[in-house]
Amino acid sequence: MAGTLRKNWRGHREASQRGTEEPPLIKWLLIGAALSFCVVFLLLPLANVFAQALAKGWAFYWKSLAHPDSRAAIRLTLTVAAISVPLNVVFGLAAAWAIAKFQFRGKSLLITLIDLPFSVSPVVAGLMFLVLFGLQGYLGEWLQDHNLRVIFALPGIVLATVFITFPFVARELIPVMEATGTEQEQAALTLGASGWQTFWHVTLPSVKWGLLYGIILCNARAMGEFGAVSVVSGHITGQTDTMPLRVEKLYNEYNAAGAFAVASLLALLALFTLAIKTFLEWRQSREFARARTAGRG
């Protein structure tokens, strides 16, 4: 009895789904094709980084990382990220705030300008700073007279990185701020809070997850930038080589295992970024679902 019931129920289900679902064979063929594409283009390259980094054993791996030039590159990359990420966070907050909470003329132009660094080739971005600050550049002679070094030194690398990572935080914050609206701020202001108090206690908490999301993306790009930094850094070993540039240099010296050892740190950074990103998205969807059930009840 139960058997026939279940059979009937199943037959019914299959019939009702035939219209909007593919036959199982095609479905699994599609899944197989998509999976193999992802394995070749996503998983294999990742696994390869770690396999090659450890190809000559752990001892060689640690030795490559402990090399003074590699250590200098890691330090420089951390310094550059520590300067440029906070700069862009402050800017991102200010820009998103101005765009989301106020109405003014030229708003869409401002958004386009913020997006500009996304569409410029990193090499061209680096070239822009070379044209401004390089020896043949507009400010080059003045800088040399005052004994200031921008190009082939830390300031140039930071400037290029700031340019490249410029849109990330603002881009993530604008939609979040637009969605929260201005009512809560207005309520806070009516209750006598000052502008700063409103910002710290009302605006900032409401966008904290979006902000964190922007920061990790910005940081990943800042640490991994290659093209723009390569143009302005001058490749002075131990001084102006960031981690990606160090990878290139080791590779050109036919030290593949060494190059992969430094690269593995950057790959770990990418995995870490992805993990936080997935966590934030999961959290966001859970909050969204909770808000929806609360609204229904």
Next chain:
Amino acid sequence: MGFTLVYLSAIVLIPFAGLVLRACELSWADFWRLATTDRALAAYRLTFGASLIAALANALFGTLVAWVLVRYSFPGRRIIDAMVDFPFALPTAVAGLTLSSLFAANGWLGQFLVPLGIKGAFTQLGVVIALTFVGLPFVVRTLQPVLHNLDREVEEAAATLGAGRLRTFVGVIAPTLLPAVLTGFALAFARAIGEYGSIVFISGNLPFKTEIAPYLIVMRLEEYDYTGAVALAVVLLVCSFLLLGAINLLEAWTSRFAR
């Protein structure tokens, strides 16, 4: 507000103006001569050709991956979903390094492919492979929300009216997805044109053969030929802006469909 504008001008507008000013110092004839040398023309051809093929490959496989991720459930789906952003998070230098070693004659994939005559490292094919890798997230991520919001009832209606699954896909689903696929394609294409880091490792950078336009700019700079570099940069910039305009139009089109 004031701070936003000052910071924006300092970081973006002034460098930008510097480059444009430098380009304006060139006479039109000089600019034309520098921007269209034989070596530059070969580099443009490779940059645009490889970007086009890579973006097409991404449009095809990206649609497939997005479809599979949204419509089916299978073991490992969430991991693949999270991994799609990997090319975006991975520094391009690392991407180029690992891809070139995968496809080299003694690499994991190269040891099978090279005997078959498929050489992925230090060839034009390598450029296409690297560009496909960096452009992968764009089509998938543009398409996923659109697929998710796609109304199942429309498909049911098509099925009720007697359309087979293939006919429903071609006649009903594909037209709705088209603007999003095109947007993703354009984004991947735009990204591919400017790409530098990953190509340096995998292409071998032989003039006239596997040299891309951004690499030629770097070569000019190493020869201290700033004007030559600026002329090439202007060509690339103009192309990026045209693409940016096209992407904005496409996005307007997509959002009209979404409503």
